[in-house]
Amino acid sequence: MFDSVLKFKRPYSKEVLGMRVTNFLVIIAVLFSFTVMADAGTLENVKARGKLNCIVSSGLAGFASPDEKGNWQGFDVDFCRAVAAAVLGSGDKVKFVPTTNKTRFTQLNAGEGDILFRNTTETLSRDADLKLTFLPVNYYDGQGFLIRKSLGVTSATQLAGASVCIQTGTTTELNLADYFRANKMKYEPVNTETNEESIVAYESKRCDVYTTDASALASTRAALKKPSEHVILPEIISKEPLGGAVRHGDDRWADIGKWVVNALIIAEEMGITQKNIKELAKKPGNNPGMNRFLGTEGSMGEMLGLDKKWAVNAISAVGNYGEIFERHLGPKTPLALERGLNASWKAGGILYAAPIR
Amino acid sequence: MDWLFLDAAFTGGSRDECSAKAGGACWAVIGERLNLFTYGFYPAAERWRVNLSLVLLIFTLFPILFEKVPYRKYALHIAVAFPFVTAWLLVGGLGLTPVETDQFGGFMLTLVIGITGIGFSLPIGILLALGRQSKLPAIQIFSIGFIEFIRGVPLITLLFVASTMLNYFLPPGVTFDLLLRVLIMVTLFASAYMAEVIRGGLQAIPKGQFEAADSMGLHYWSAMRLIVLPQAMKISIPGIVNTFIGLYKDTTLVIIIGLLDPLGIGRASLADTKWTGLSTEVYLFVAIFFFISCFGMARYSQHLENKLETDHKR
Numbered sequence: 001m002f003d004s005v006l007k008f009k010r011p012y013s014k015e016v017l018g019m020r021v022t023n024f025l026v027i028i029a030v031l032f033s034f035t036v037m038a039d040a041g042t043l044e045n046v047k048a049r050g051k052l053n054c055i056v057s058s059g060l061a062g063f064a065s066p067d068e069k070g071n072w073q074g075f076d077v078d079f080c081r082a083v084a085a086a087v088l089g090s091g092d093k094v095k096f097v098p099t100t101n102k103t104r105f106t107q108l109n110a111g112e113g114d115i116l117f118r119n120t121t122e123t124l125s126r127d128a129d130l131k132l133t134f135l136p137v138n139y140y141d142g143q144g145f146l147i148r149k150s151l152g153v154t155s156a157t158q159l160a161g162a163s164v165c166i167q168t169g170t171t172t173e174l175n176l177a178d179y180f181r182a183n184k185m186k187y188e189p190v191n192t193e194t195n196e197e198s199i200v201a202y203e204s205k206r207c208d209v210y211t212t213d214a215s216a217l218a219s220t221r222a223a224l225k226k227p228s229e230h231v232i233l234p235e236i237i238s239k240e241p242l243g244g245a246v247r248h249g250d251d252r253w254a255d256i257g258k259w260v261v262n263a264l265i266i267a268e269e270m271g272i273t274q275k276n277i278k279e280l281a282k283k284p285g286n287n288p289g290m291n292r293f294l295g296t297e298g299s300m301g302e303m304l305g306l307d308k309k310w311a312v313n314a315i316s317a318v319g320n321y322g323e324i325f326e327r328h329l330g331p332k333t334p335l336a337l338e339r340g341l342n343a344s345w346k347a348g349g350i351l352y353a354a355p356i357r
Numbered sequence: 358m359d360w361l362f363l364d365a366a367f368t369g370g371s372r373d374e375c376s377a378k379a380g381g382a383c384w385a386v387i388g389e390r391l392n393l394f395t396y397g398f399y400p401a402a403e404r405w406r407v408n409l410s411l412v413l414l415i416f417t418l419f420p421i422l423f424e425k426v427p428y429r430k431y432a433l434h435i436a437v438a439f440p441f442v443t444a445w446l447l448v449g450g451l452g453l454t455p456v457e458t459d460q461f462g463g464f465m466l467t468l469v470i471g472i473t474g475i476g477f478s479l480p481i482g483i484l485l486a487l488g489r490q491s492k493l494p495a496i497q498i499f500s501i502g503f504i505e506f507i508r509g510v511p512l513i514t515l516l517f518v519a520s521t522m523l524n525y526f527l528p529p530g531v532t533f534d535l536l537l538r539v540l541i542m543v544t545l546f547a548s549a550y551m552a553e554v555i556r557g558g559l560q561a562i563p564k565g566q567f568e569a570a571d572s573m574g575l576h577y578w579s580a581m582r583l584i585v586l587p588q589a590m591k592i593s594i595p596g597i598v599n600t601f602i603g604l605y606k607d608t609t610l611v612i613i614i615g616l617l618d619p620l621g622i623g624r625a626s627l628a629d630t631k632w633t634g635l636s637t638e639v640y641l642f643v644a645i646f647f648f649i650s651c652f653g654m655a656r657y658s659q660h661l662e663n664k665l666e667t668d669h670k671r
Contacts, residue, residue, distance in 0.1 A: 057628075058612065058615060058617065058621060058624065058625060059621075059624045059625035059626075059627065059628035060628050061627075061628045061629070061630050061633050062630055064628070065625050065626070065628035065629045065630075066393060066398070066617075066622075066625050066626075066629075067629065068389050068390055068392070068393060069392075069393075069401070070392075070393050070396075070397065070398040070399075070462075073629070095457075095459065097459075097615055098615045098617060098621075098625070099615045100612070100613060100615070102613070103517075103520065103521065103613065103614060103615065106521040107520070107521060107615070110521045110522075110524035110525060111524055112520075112521070112524065112535075219628075219630070219633060222630060222633050222634065223627075223633040223634035223636075224634065225634070328630075333630055334630040334631070334633065335630055
């Protein structure tokens with residue numbers, strides 16, 4: 001087949017060739033002329049677009065999923081809405097970019113999204129190597145154990161000799177080995193590849209215990225045939241701080257994300273809720289801290305490059321941290337997660353946001 | 358059977374309501390989310406446009422697929438306008454409210470990608486197949502290079518490149534519609550396979566046919582159009598439909614880049630805390646949809662083969 005190629009000798013005339021090269025160079029030049037146009041900065045881009053592009057999960061129980069009408073709902077989704085409300089004045093001005101585990105960071109770095117709230121653990125390598133800037137932690141997760149009630153186990157320290165379903169190649173696998181060695185217990189690993197596979201193995205009693213992140217365990221438990229027959233043990237054996245993230249290199253935008261998350265946490269500390277915020281924001285009160293928060297005093301919003309009602313808008317859109325938690329993850333939802341570490345520092349948790357002043 | 362129908366709950370607002378009613382399948386999750394499965398995130402007020410497009414699709418397809426349709430000749434001419442009219446209807450602009458393509462989803466997304474891919478890959482595939490056999494080296498090298506490159510790379514990689522890498526190469530601020538990128542990639546991918554299928558058909562045509570065409574004084578395009586291609590295409594029908602079906606099913610891969618086709622919508626629905634744990638129902642529903650479409654295509658290809666059957670059976 002290639003014979004005919006080799007035999008072929010008719011060369012292109014020099015003019016034709018020259019023209020082609022010129023055309024090619026022009027195209028390249030046009031492409032580069034675009035690159036010269038400066039990127040105005042994420043805040044300006046979002047304001048000009050009138051919509052926040054927010055990277056979420058393409059479906060994770062309690063954190064992000066579309067409802068019957070196609071509206072996105074969930075814990076992470078509400079953080080997106082809060083940022084949109086703070087920047088653009090309305091929690092509906094968000095375009096959700098659903099991503100998988102694999103694509104989330106590339107999508108963020110490629111500029112498909114302005115900000116990421118996707119059940120993402122903050123780690124050194126992601127911060128430094130993947131060039132992300134992490135926002136304050138909005139959910140303290142950790143590895144837990146799911147077990148049948150009928151076995152009568154109430155603490156992970158009683159798990160000696162148990163068979164444990166574990167996803168291979170994960171940090172949870174390593175954490176598990178560490179934990180059992182530290183407690184001088186033996187266990188029998190039942191290796192699986194994915195969460196779904198683990199659930200099947202657990203349900204068909206191939207293992208006594210299933211271990212992964214506690215929030216995932218809660219959704220797994222809710223998906224079992226009879227959730228009430230299973231229990232999540234109180235021990236959490238690893239640190240999984242989940243938080244939002246933005247690209248490296250735009251500190252102003254990172255500040256905005258950071259302070260919106262802080263504002264949601266602070267609102268709960270101050271007792272500001274979606275219900276009472278309209279009343280509170282009407283006129284300055286006696287509490288200077290609250291006045292600064294509500295924008296009735298000082299110029300906190302202006303410093304961030306936002307409207308002075310930024311925090312009021314965010315709370316009006318989604319409520320404070322406690323309300324978001326209750327709505328999507330709390331005891332009244334099928335996930336039935338306790339606040340635990342995610343309670344405010346005033347209530348025994350470790351949520352501790354820097355002050356707005 | 359009991360689980361599927363007799364013992365199943367067809368209505369209800371959540372999985373708990375379902376299991377309170379019956380012990381079998383909970384089809385309410387499909388019923389409640391049928392709109393989401395069909396239209397994705399397409400705005401509710403604009404869904405008539407999707408419906409109208411579907412009606413247009415049926416009116417366009419029938420004259421193309423079947424011979425005994427009245428006024429077929431005119432219908433075929435009008436069919437040329439179909440892609441443009443539908444694109445305008447779905448995307449909007451020029452008097453209609455614009456709808457961003459990332460709002461597309463569900464069955465509608467599958468049909469958009471599938472039909473675009475099928476519609477454009479056939480002509481491009483024919484050109485590539487002819488190009489590969491061309492005596493002009495530039496065209497031949499281009500065709501071979503294109504076909505072998507595309508066939509050497511998995512579709513998922515192409516989609517990944519389309520969704521993320523392209524943005525690194527393009528200057529910041531310049532965006533390229535995500536769905537458009539997907540459509541281009543899927544079409545190119547299918548064209549390469551199509552070209553090889555058709556080349557198989559071309560090679561089965563005896564040399565005498567080419568020579569006969571030449572001796573009639575026909576030039577290249579007429580010879581191809583009147584004599585070679587009709588025969589080659591007939592031979593290739595099973596392979597062509599095979600590629601179509603493969604392409605149609607490959608549309609589910611778009612979930613990797615964050616577009617929610619029926620499978621993606623199904624997964625996302627399972628993540629709704631009201632419906633977690635109903636994976637069997639959801640996956641079964643999606644499977645039935647794909648089976649109906651693919652089986653339909655397969656049956657049509659058999660019908661076509663029988664209709665065009667002119668040789669003696671061996």
